[in-house]
Amino acid sequence: MRIHPVILAGGRGERFWPLSRRARPKQLLPLLSDRSMLADTLARLEPLVPASAAWILTARDLAPAVRAAVPGIPAQQVIGEPQGRNTAPAVALASWWLHGSGADAVAVVLPSDHRIEPANVLRSDIEDAAQVALERSAIVVLGIPPTRAETGYGYIEAGEAVAPGSRARRVAAFREKPDRATAARYVAAGHLWNAGMFLFPPEVMLREIRSHAPEIAAALEGMPEPGAPGAERALERYYAAVPSISIDYAVMERTRNALVLPARFAWDDLGSWSALGDVGERDAAGNTVRGRALLEDASGTVVFAEEGLVAAVGVRDLVIVRTGDVTLVCPRERAQDVRALVERLKGEADASALL
Numbered sequence: 001m002r003i004h005p006v007i008l009a010g011g012r013g014e015r016f017w018p019l020s021r022r023a024r025p026k027q028l029l030p031l032l033s034d035r036s037m038l039a040d041t042l043a044r045l046e047p048l049v050p051a052s053a054a055w056i057l058t059a060r061d062l063a064p065a066v067r068a069a070v071p072g073i074p075a076q077q078v079i080g081e082p083q084g085r086n087t088a089p090a091v092a093l094a095s096w097w098l099h100g101s102g103a104d105a106v107a108v109v110l111p112s113d114h115r116i117e118p119a120n121v122l123r124s125d126i127e128d129a130a131q132v133a134l135e136r137s138a139i140v141v142l143g144i145p146p147t148r149a150e151t152g153y154g155y156i157e158a159g160e161a162v163a164p165g166s167r168a169r170r171v172a173a174f175r176e177k178p179d180r181a182t183a184a185r186y187v188a189a190g191h192l193w194n195a196g197m198f199l200f201p202p203e204v205m206l207r208e209i210r211s212h213a214p215e216i217a218a219a220l221e222g223m224p225e226p227g228a229p230g231a232e233r234a235l236e237r238y239y240a241a242v243p244s245i246s247i248d249y250a251v252m253e254r255t256r257n258a259l260v261l262p263a264r265f266a267w268d269d270l271g272s273w274s275a276l277g278d279v280g281e282r283d284a285a286g287n288t289v290r291g292r293a294l295l296e297d298a299s300g301t302v303v304f305a306e307e308g309l310v311a312a313v314g315v316r317d318l319v320i321v322r323t324g325d326v327t328l329v330c331p332r333e334r335a336q337d338v339r340a341l342v343e344r345l346k347g348e349a350d351a352s353a354l355l
Helices: 036-042 062-069 087-098 119-136 179-189 202-212 214-220 231-241 246-253 271-278 330-346
Strands: 002-008 057-060 076-083 105-111 115-116 139-145 154-161 170-173 190-201 257-264 266-268 288-296 302-313 319-323 329-333
Touching: 002 036, 002 087, 002 119, 036 062, 057 062, 057 087, 062 076, 076 087, 076 231, 087 105, 087 202, 087 214, 087 231, 087 246, 105 119, 105 202, 115 119, 119 139, 119 190, 119 257, 139 154, 139 202, 139 246, 154 179, 154 257, 190 202, 190 246, 202 214, 202 246, 214 231, 266 271, 271 288, 271 302, 271 319, 271 330, 319 330, 329 330
Parallel strands: 002 057, 002 105, 057 076, 139 257, 288 302, 302 319
Antiparallel strands: 105 190, 115 266, 139 190, 154 170, 154 190, 170 257, 319 329
């Protein structure tokens, strides 16, 4: 069995502004360790999968920075998308390039900027899911057992086990992001979070794309290998022709060939600065600090100092971020609203250097 990671790394991570910028988005930031989150993602897969087996799809302007962040990946396997078209065209493209890799090949699609631990449990779950995907010619989703009634995630309703004693179950339904009352019902019913991690033999995904997203399948025909003559122009034609649609809408919610394997690892999508306070190391007062900080009578506060010193007295439940040109301060409960500041800056003619 040969596993090929397909890492989706085209996001901009605006909720992690001001550290996250257009040229250095969330997946290229050292939020969980001294290396980028993208490098952390690949490191978790070793030694199960060598870096040379991975493919990364990112924005064209980010491709040089991505290659620098993960030098172990062949340069031609870092694909710079000429325009954003959501996840379905990217997954289809990777499946097209991998479909001749052999009968034992399995692709595993992973986000580039999530927290997952412990890594050995992730690898074990990937091996189990890959085996099921091969044996049953299926798309296997890694479903996350929820820890709370979360309204920001989609859910997976699991059906019966595929075989006696198997952890893999049939997908009864994919559920959209719910309101709070509905989320509570989903958790009580044993539904799983959909974290966007799934495995499949490339031929299986291509078959499903031909069936459920024929316009994408048609645009794939004749696509050359990366680095081949005319490959860049072919890539531009492909992205100009395909619709902007997620793989969830294009395939996952339509296929009858989806299974779910409940994950055994801890997961967090790190959706905002506040999340670092939930997953990072905390002092006795519940503060989480990266960089230099001097805190007096402070509690529940997240501090990230890219340079210099952050000093705070008598603060509670704040986010404080210091970069070279911006200082952000907000209540942790408003951390999701950082994106509103980014939108305001986009409208200011002299703010491009801050984005």
